[in-house]
Amino acid sequence: MSKLLAAITLIVSVVLTIAVTVICSVPIIAAGVSKLLLPFAAARRAISRFCDFIMYCWCEGLALLLHLNPGLQWDVEGIQKLNKKSWYLLIGNHHSWADIVVLCVLFRKHLPMNKYFLKQELAWVPFIGLACWALDMPFMRRYSKGYLLKHPERRGRDIDTTRRACEMFRFRPTTIVNFVEGSRFTEEKRLRLGSPFQHLLPPKAAGIAMAMSVSGLQFDKIVNVTLCYPQNDARPFYDMLSGRLRRVMVRVELIPVTDSLRGDYLNDKDFKRRFQHWLNALWHAKDMQLARLTSQYKKAGQ
Template identity: 55%
Template sequence: MLSFLPGFILMVFSVSMVILNTALVSLLIGVMALLKLLVPVAAIRHVLTRGCNYVMYGWLCGNALMLRLVNRVEWEVHDSTNLNRHGWHMVICNHQSWADIVLIGDIFRNRLPVPKFFLKQDLLYVPFVGLACWGLDMPFMRRYTRQQLLKNPALRGKDVTTAREACAKFRTIPTTVINFVEGSRFTPAKREETKSPYQHLLTPKPAGLAMAINVLGEQFEKIVNVTLAYPDNEARPFHDMLTGRLTRIQVWIEEIPVTEVQRGDYMKDKPFKRGFQQWLSGVWEKKDQLLNER
């Protein structure tokens, strides 16, 4: 609608819109989060959690509006799913850009419960945003380097424990848990640095995903496997989205039933751990093939 305007004007407009939307939503959720912290009554906390989810839905709608106002996008969606908005779902997705969050929110905002993301620990300390994400019970994951784990073995598995504790809070309200399983945005440099076996993807990190499924495995109706691509904007999709230059989005969505292959004790059951890693590697191989053939 506004894509005819110069890019720098669209950048100012879209960034302002995102900041205002995020600030307002963070403030509202932050207030409810503080009330949740101060009021030790389960029923009231439950109502406040639902309130936080409604405000989060408003944030998704605001981002979708920005995307459509600023860009003239051609969507290519391959979707074989039949989703239940009132159920529990695990969404796994490749991670190309910050734009992924906007797109996933847009695609599923009226088809699935309000999403909860696995977030990096650093976001907890971002003013307003960190408190809002905490109020939404989003899991904050801290990735430890190999050197840190060797120096302090007690840290091993701590992020998985965090995922388990966070996902346990989702039992009472239908929830969509979104996990960018690679743990970081894809770049060719990261692929080379991590020696990823895939051409368009980083190697997936299975532990947090396995733990979340183990905690809520019986409640998760299905795993929703999403593959995203920006065929005309691979270099800077988020920047291009903000400046009205995002032109084409490709999305593949499929359902994967939750079975004994995905449900088990990843930390203690070594045969299950090997099987889960093989299953997830197979999913990522298929993603890589889709991205290679598009």
């Protein structure tokens, strides 16, 4: 693709993405406000289903936008056993903003509508913040260890946020998404954090441990997703917008929810240690999987 065509595609993609987002956000926000005013639980649940439908329409819009990448190839394994009538906790590596587009587009017909654990700062993003609020997505506020030592009363607030969110999802199948690294992967972050992994940041166990303790009985499976962009590893989102995204590799693993994954992460040190060991082992396997995917692609291209 020429530089001129890539620049034109980038402009068209950005304009269409903003337009689709605004068009879908407005009815979601309006429905969210009306949900606040209605005293009937059945009516609020019906509005929530309407909001999920509009988000599905947004995912369809993103799917159309991906057609601006004419050479895009999907390499997906493990998606066949998913269904839209179950409750899932989805965890995955986080490489780029492209991850959210890929998850929304790929799973829109295979999983219940995705609900993301979001940083508190995203609540202030125009249209997106209010739409996510109307979609009942939980906003998580992160505190440093030093801050919690000075303000112990703040400890456990994310548990309350998680509990309230999961309570709202109890009446309809839902997929709760948590990028357990807590941030997008970069080589600079990997070195600064002293990550033991080659392709990943260290996983943060607290978020999914709290989700499991609050509503583990509700989840049918954990969906472990590995995302890889072997030809566009440096800047996949920019390449996606400019029509240069060439290959998306996705591997899906279903993990049974067992009693060993549920416990008091904050107060039970033995459970905390076991859960961290389980997640670190899972992340080690994911790191090796990413290395294999990258190696397989390079060999195929030779």
